Amino acid sequence: MQGYYDRLAAALLPMLADRALVRDAVISAVFIFSLMVCRSLVRRAILRRHDLGSEVRRRWVVYLRNCSLGVFTLGMIFIWGHEIQTFAVSLVAIAAAVVLATKEMILCMLGSIFRSSSNAFAVGDRVEIGGVRGQVIDMNLVSTTLMESSHASHCQGTVGRGVTVPNSLLLSQPVFNESMLGDYVLQTIHIAILRSDDWEKAERVLMEAGEVIAAEYAQDLSRHARELERRYALESPMMEPRVRIFLDRYEEIGLQLQVAVPLGQRSKVEQRVLRLFLQGMNTKKSLLKNDVK
Structure with missing residues (x-):
């Protein structure tokens, strides 16, 4: 029996050594007991008021319960504020570690x-x-x-x-x-030639290559442009091919063809345009009359 009391004393000794913890526990017990006594007395006084209707008494009992719960919560926060703050800091540290690990x-x-x-x-x-x-x-x-x-x-x-x-x-x-506005996108194809080359012929051949490609689906492209204009209130996008000239480098002339192409066929169309361009540069015939597929 003596050994049991020794073990119990050894277990309680660290807790008793923390005076702040013991003080908060005693204050909490006194506070809870006082709150329960006050709540019981007030509740009994309300129920004895026969001059009040049953609905009014029930309403006051509910108010009393809610107020008691609020006072209990505020009292516990006030009494155990330091311990709650220490625990909250620990939780914040744990939460920060979790966020960093799962960022x-x-x-x-x-x-x-x-x-x-x-x-x-x-x-x-x-x-x-x-x-x-x-x-x-x-x-x-x-x-x-x-x-x-x-x-x-x-x-x-x-x-x-x-x-x-x-x-x-x-x-x-x-x-x-690229699919947000429908089945066609503007494809840009860049070609660079030397300044000594016939750039006017290159521009004409590149334009003809774009027109040959665009003519194959011109009607569907026109219908698609009207649909975009109606659905998204956009200005009618450019449907006709066009060529721009750039002089970014001293020894070269840059030609840029912009042509509308179907989605999923950008690479195929680009290769066809390049082949038509090379064939057109080696012949005097117009590509519009001699489409090579």
Whole structure:
């Protein structure tokens, strides 16, 4: 029996040594007891008021209960304020550690919320995110999967790969959606020639190559432009091919062809334009009368 009391004393000794904890516990017990006594006396006095209707007495009892709960909460916060503050600091430290450890995951989830709320793109759209261009084939809470576009630069290797992009990029990188305005996009094709070359012929041949391509779907393109104008209140976009001249380099003349092409055929159209341009530069015939496919 003596051993039991020794163990109990050894367990309570650290708690008794913390005078602040003991003081707060005693004050809390006295406060709770006093609050319960006061609440009981006031409740009994309300129920004995027969001059009040039953609805009024029930309402006052409810008010008394709610006020007692509020006083109890404020009293506990006031008594245990220091301990609550210490516990809150510990929680903040733990929360900060959790946020730092899961920062990327949280950013990916926020990116998914941004994508859904802004309706930036959907499955099947052709987009460019963080320099990665392709067709969206899958979306979830943390990532977006693209099928890499076949429209690549001549120095790029494999294309057509599946690329998984974290949604956190949506918060820091612009998203280019090529499918937002329909089935056609403006394709820009750059060609550079020497200053000593016949640039007027090159401009004419390049323009004819663009007109040959655009003539194949001119009616559908015109209908598509009217639909965009009606749906989005946009000015009718440029449908006719045009060539711009740039003199960025002293020894070269830059020619830039802008032509509307169907989505998914940008690479194919670019190759056809380049072949038509090379063929037109080697012949005196007009491409509009001699379309080579």
